[in-house]
Amino acid sequence: MILYSPITFRNLELKNRWVMSPMCMYSSENGLANDFHFVHYASRAQGGTGLIIVEATGVVPEGRITPKCAGLWNDEQTQSFKKIVDFVHQNSESKIGIQLGHAGRKSSTWNGKQLSLEEGWETVAPSKIPYHESERVPHELTIPEIKKLVQDFKDATRRALEAGFDVIEIHAAHGYLIHQFMSPLSNVRNDEYGGSFENRIRFLVEIVDAVNDLLDENHPLFVRISGTEYTENGWSLEESVELAKFLKDKKVDLIDVSSGGNIHGAKITLFDGYQVPLAAEIRKKTGMKTGAVGLIKTAETAEEILEKGEADLILVAREILRNPYLAIQGSFNGKGECDFPHQYDRARI
Numbered sequence: 079m080i081l082y083s084p085i086t087f088r089n090l091e092l093k094n095r096w097v098m099s100p101m102c103m104y105s106s107e108n109g110l111a112n113d114f115h116f117v118h119y120a121s122r123a124q125g126g127t128g129l130i131i132v133e134a135t136g137v138v139p140e141g142r143i144t145p146k147c148a149g150l151w152n153d154e155q156t157q158s159f160k161k162i163v164d165f166v167h168q169n170s171e172s173k174i175g176i177q178l179g180h181a182g183r184k185s186s187t188w189n190g191k192q193l194s195l196e197e198g199w200e201t202v203a204p205s206k207i208p209y210h211e212s213e214r215v216p217h218e219l220t221i222p223e224i225k226k227l228v229q230d231f232k233d234a235t236r237r238a239l240e241a242g243f244d245v246i247e248i249h250a251a252h253g254y255l256i257h258q259f260m261s262p263l264s265n266v267r268n269d270e271y272g273g274s275f276e277n278r279i280r281f282l283v284e285i286v287d288a289v290n291d292l293l294d295e296n297h298p299l300f301v302r303i304s305g306t307e308y309t310e311n312g313w314s315l316e317e318s319v320e321l322a323k324f325l326k327d328k329k330v331d332l333i334d335v336s337s338g339g340n341i342h343g344a345k346i347t348l349f350d351g352y353q354v355p356l357a358a359e360i361r362k363k364t365g366m367k368t369g370a371v372g373l374i375k376t377a378e379t380a381e382e383i384l385e386k387g388e389a390d391l392i393l394v395a396r397e398i399l400r401n402p403y404l405a406i407q408g409s410f411n412g413k414g415e416c417d418f419p420h421q422y423d424r425a426r427i
């Protein structure tokens with residue numbers, strides 16, 4: 079089975095193609111990882127997952143979706159993640175990465191609702207356009223503020239490397255700040271960060287360059303994008319393909335292809351593997367490695383996606399919440415070889 083065969087990004091080998099998709103747990107105080115996070119991520123390593131990607135982690139406090147999101151803007155946070163990373167490395171063959179992000183106009187929320195300025199903070203965005211008309215108008219970022227944010231992504235990357243993470247994923251999907259710059263519907267700037275395709279992707283490209291500056295041959299860089307935002311004149315699959323070509327030249331190792339999130343009320347038709355065609359198209363048109371995500375629940379479906387050449391990695395979110403042992407169990411049912419933790423070896427038969 080391809081699903082249980084290794085794959086290499088730069089010099090980093092993943093033992094199989096199962097990836098725990100990044101998932102916010104809204105369980106941090108001051109951005110710190112705690113015992114909950116330790117059990118949550120460590121158990122997916124015990125479950126045989128090839129790569130674990132830690133939840134969207136704010137590069138600055140105001141970049142968090144909620145006040146309880148994870149963060150990586152200080153050294154205490156670095157140490158809190160290091161404990162998890164060390165355990166994963168010392169007790170499993172799994173690799174562990176982290177998703178770095180900034181929520182922009184979609185920050186300062188709780189339960190999907192914008193918080194008051196007293197409970198939350200002022201949001202920022204490329205343009206003065208709120209996500210929903212009921213929300214406060216975000217502060218339009220100045221060019222020095224944009225440059226500072228690029229540096230914030232770089233600083234968070236340095237901390238992630240200090241914590242020992244293997245992979246950095248930049249969150250450029252789901253209508254968060256980088257996506258807000260990419261879409262002509264949320265970015266109406268008329269300086270070098272708005273207008274043409276090259277200008278709209280400039281913020282992302284500058285972050286990629288800044289982050290890559292710190293990454294060596296053992297630390298690959300992934301970028302999660304929304305392959306489409308399902309809205310006329312919005313960010314499209316065609317632009318995603320162009321972006322992937324560009325990022326390939328910029329030494330990005332994989333595009334993790336999700337969708338939507340930037341336009342309130344956009345209609346998304348859900349079906350099993352609904353985002354796989356986006357990953358497949360990007361892979362076919364650019365030769366870029368892709369990750370497929372979205373309603374993939376079984377080893378059989380995952381294997382089919384890989385065999386058809388639609389993606390190189392399979393990301394699972396809700397299914398791996400239900401079953402931390404998905405990789406081990408899928409291997410057992412599909413008769414694929416999977417590393418069991420040696421303590422669990424008797425469960426093979």
Ligand SMILES: Cc1cc2nc3c(=O)[nH]c(=O)nc-3n(C[C@H](O)[C@H](O)[C@H](O)COP(=O)(O)O)c2cc1C
Nearest residue numbers: 099100101102133134371372373374394395396397
């Ligand atoms: C609880 C939860 C939290 C999520 N948080 C994030 C996140 O931090 N970053 C991200 O890119 N996607 C996030 N997502 C989206 C998932 O990574 C994934 O793309 C989506 O759930 C579709 O995959 P699934 O059908 O396997 O759940 C989250 C999803 C869930 C269910």
